[in-house]
Amino acid sequence: MIRVLLAEDQALVRGALTALLSLEPGLEVVGAAADGDEALSLARTLRPDVLVTDIEMPRRSGLDLAERLRAELPEVRVIIVTTFARGGYLRRALEVGARGYLLKDAPAAELAQAIRQVHAGGRAIDPALAGEAWADPSPLTERERQVLGAAEGGASTSAIAAGLGLSEGTVRNYLSEAIGKLGAENRVEAARRAREKGWL
Incomplete structure (x- = not known):
């Protein structure tokens, strides 16, 4: 069985x-x-x-x-x-x-x-x-995906940094990279696009 x-x-x-x-x-x-x-x-x-x-x-x-x-x-x-x-x-x-x-x-x-x-x-x-x-592979690195996923829930940059053990500047850099790779205007749109593709 x-x-x-x-x-x-x-x-x-x-x-x-x-x-x-x-x-x-x-x-x-x-x-x-x-x-x-x-x-x-x-x-x-x-x-x-x-x-x-x-x-x-x-x-x-x-x-x-x-x-x-x-x-x-x-x-x-x-x-x-x-x-x-x-x-x-x-x-x-x-x-x-x-x-x-x-x-x-x-x-x-x-x-x-x-x-x-x-x-x-x-x-x-x-x-x-x-x-x-x-x-159609994801252009996001694992860390970019983690940061964008945290941002999707509405977390602030400082909260994301604290949760992932990163500096706020590093979080901003990851978000900026993810937004650019996804051709989005902001973190909300980037998270939505990534979610629709199944990358988050």
């Missing part, structure tokens, strides 16, 4: 996925979490073979969750299932160790097959997104 943990903040979707995957031979849903922190806690306790997670969740995103599991429980393989058909998200998912990336409109049988494939050591990636992810 392949032991599966689900992480999805929408109760209806979480329930439907649990029910559908429970009907699949060889799969056992051992837990379902409503947010990223709960999923991490359950993964530590239940030690599933595969974690199926959404990207956008309260308290910890699916990408943050995948990155933490890669460091802490590398034997747990992660599949991202999302509504976001953005190449930037796929790139980031692979960079943090996810083994699969599927869209939520995929049939349940396709998700079940992806779970089996990833459990066997393979990858399961939506083919249309795979081409887009490498055709």
